[in-house]
Amino acid sequence: MAKPTSRFVCQACGAVTAKWAGKCETCGEWNTIAEEAAEARPGPARRPGAKLLVETLAGSAEPPPRRQIGIAELDRVLGGGLVAASAVLVGGDPGIGKSTLLLQAAASLARAGSRVLYVSGEEAADQIRLRARRLGLESAPMQLAATINVRDIATALEAERDLALVVIDSIQTMWLDSVESAPGTVTQVRASAFELIRIAKQRGFSLALVGHVTKEGTLAGPRVLEHMVDAVLHFEGDRGHQFRILRAAKNRYGATYEIGVFEMSDRGLSDVANPSALFLAERRGHIAGSAVFAGLEGTRPVLLEIQALLAANPGGSPRRSVVGWDGSRLAMLLAVLDARCDLKLSGLDVYLNVAGGLRISEPAADLAVAAALISAVTGRPTHAGAVYFGEVGLSGEVRQVAQTAARLKEAAKLGFERAVLPRRVARGSGSVGAEGLRTDEIGHLADLVAQFPPV
Numbered sequence: 098m099a100k101p102t103s104r105f106v107c108q109a110c111g112a113v114t115a116k117w118a119g120k121c122e123t124c125g126e127w128n129t130i131a132e133e134a135a136e137a138r139p140g141p142a143r144r145p146g147a148k149l150l151v152e153t154l155a156g157s158a159e160p161p162p163r164r165q166i167g168i169a170e171l172d173r174v175l176g177g178g179l180v181a182a183s184a185v186l187v188g189g190d191p192g193i194g195k196s197t198l199l200l201q202a203a204a205s206l207a208r209a210g211s212r213v214l215y216v217s218g219e220e221a222a223d224q225i226r227l228r229a230r231r232l233g234l235e236s237a238p239m240q241l242a243a244t245i246n247v248r249d250i251a252t253a254l255e256a257e258r259d260l261a262l263v264v265i266d267s268i269q270t271m272w273l274d275s276v277e278s279a280p281g282t283v284t285q286v287r288a289s290a291f292e293l294i295r296i297a298k299q300r301g302f303s304l305a306l307v308g309h310v311t312k313e314g315t316l317a318g319p320r321v322l323e324h325m326v327d328a329v330l331h332f333e334g335d336r337g338h339q340f341r342i343l344r345a346a347k348n349r350y351g352a353t354y355e356i357g358v359f360e361m362s363d364r365g366l367s368d369v370a371n372p373s374a375l376f377l378a379e380r381r382g383h384i385a386g387s388a389v390f391a392g393l394e395g396t397r398p399v400l401l402e403i404q405a406l407l408a409a410n411p412g413g414s415p416r417r418s419v420v421g422w423d424g425s426r427l428a429m430l431l432a433v434l435d436a437r438c439d440l441k442l443s444g445l446d447v448y449l450n451v452a453g454g455l456r457i458s459e460p461a462a463d464l465a466v467a468a469a470l471i472s473a474v475t476g477r478p479t480h481a482g483a484v485y486f487g488e489v490g491l492s493g494e495v496r497q498v499a500q501t502a503a504r505l506k507e508a509a510k511l512g513f514e515r516a517v518l519p520r521r522v523a524r525g526s527g528s529v530g531a532e533g534l535r536t537d538e539i540g541h542l543a544d545l546v547a548q549f550p551p552v
């Protein structure tokens with residue numbers, strides 16, 4: 098039988114099928130299946146397997162050595178710096194600032210005396226030099242190469258000593274000559290990444306891979322890569338805003354809940370040490386439908402504005418439009434407000450927005466969202482100096498959340514004078530929270546509704 102010369106590979110998940118289909122049966126994505134050259138079949142084993150070396154769990158083990166990059170927000174997300182002999186994937190939308198971030202990281206390490214290689218398969222060396230000049234990094238003693246050839250890179254890396262960091266921008270442009278598929282295909286991306294990661298583990302340097310994310314999945318999304326690397330960072334942000342969020346989706350050497358906050362300017366990305374001030378910068382008080390949430394991102398408290406807009410529905414099923422929060426969580430909250438507080442919102446169009454473009458996943462946001470909704474429906478602004486946090490249960494009860502003290506402290510630091518929060522079980526003397534903040538403890542959502550008397 099003739100050997101097949103091509104096969105069909107889903108560019109999103111890497112599943113292989115015998116023939117083309119519009120939808121991938123494995124991951125359910127549409128229009129992701131592309132024809133690729135067949136992989137060479139492995140021949141019969143040339144030698145029997147060697148005896149496997151097994152070890153016990155007990156034994157001496159050191160935590161992995163870390164190298165601080167010198168960009169505080171990046172070091173924070175990585176879990177305290179770069180780990181030697183590890184691979185990190187940085188994904189993000191086109192133009193979000195991936196190359197900028199990694200160039201700054203590379204330059205920072207280089208200036209601190211580490212050996213760094215920056216390989217670009219997307220831009221010519223001149224383009225990178227221009228960016229470096231704009232960012233004021235042109236004097237950083239780092240090595241630069243513009244190539245897509247993994248074989249050439251591998252040869253160069255094998256000859257290197259004491260490399261600290263290698264940046265590959267981007268993995269989708271890399272090409273390994275032993276694989277017939279075109280750059281950007283799943284097969285090629287996987288083979289190139291495998292080769293580069295292998296060398297990183299062997300030589301002990303940190304490898305940073307830039308990965309593109311496209312909604313259509315036409316390029317091999319980082320999904321196939323996610324399993325191969327030690328950490329996956331997502332670089333997010335709203336193009337209309339100056340700030341960017343770096344979030345860990347996976348980290349074999351650290352927690353995944355920390356976020357890094359940066360501000361983007363023509364001089365590059367700078368650390369934002371106090372995100373609350375940034376997120377609240379555009380807030381205008383005394384508007385109905387707005388409430389400030391005292392949230393927690395990783396170990397850091399962050400204040401955010403939640404905005405709700407209600408509109409009469411002309412007929413048909415009402416719209417629920419949510420940006421930055423969970424749609425099903427909103428549906429639950431609306432049902433609870435209806436059933437337990439007799440607040441009729443179900444016939445109205447509801448638009449909910451977390452101002453600034455950050456995504457909240459904490460249930461503690463329930464109370465702030467509820468405050469924004471109640472404020473919108475009553476037409477009464479929330480207290481301008483108040484923050485809200487607490488989880489809401491199905492019977493309308495307001496539940497405790499973690500880190501009350503940290504949230505109150507952040508609110509006080511930013512000049513807030515009042516906090517609406519869940520009733521605390523063990524109360525100390527008085528209900529004064531941190532730094533003179535007036536705390537208003539409530540046990541049921543109806544107590545919150547009572548704070549907005551009808552006009």
Ligand SMILES: Nc1ncnc2c1ncn2[C@@H]1O[C@H](COP(=O)(O)OP(=O)(O)OP(=O)(O)O)[C@@H](O)[C@H]1O
Nearest residue numbers: 189190191192193194195196197198361362363364
């Ligand atoms: N001359 C400039 N002045 C100010 N800001 C600039 C300038 N050039 C680029 N930027 C900013 O940098 C961003 C692009 O950054 P960068 O090239 O690092 O993104 P990227 O994620 O690597 O993009 P790509 O996916 O195209 O590789 C732009 O969106 C813009 O905000």
Ligand SMILES: [Mg+2]
Nearest residue numbers: 195196219266
């Ligand atoms: Mg780029």
Ligand SMILES: [Zn+2]
Nearest residue numbers: 107110121124
């Ligand atoms: Zn698939």
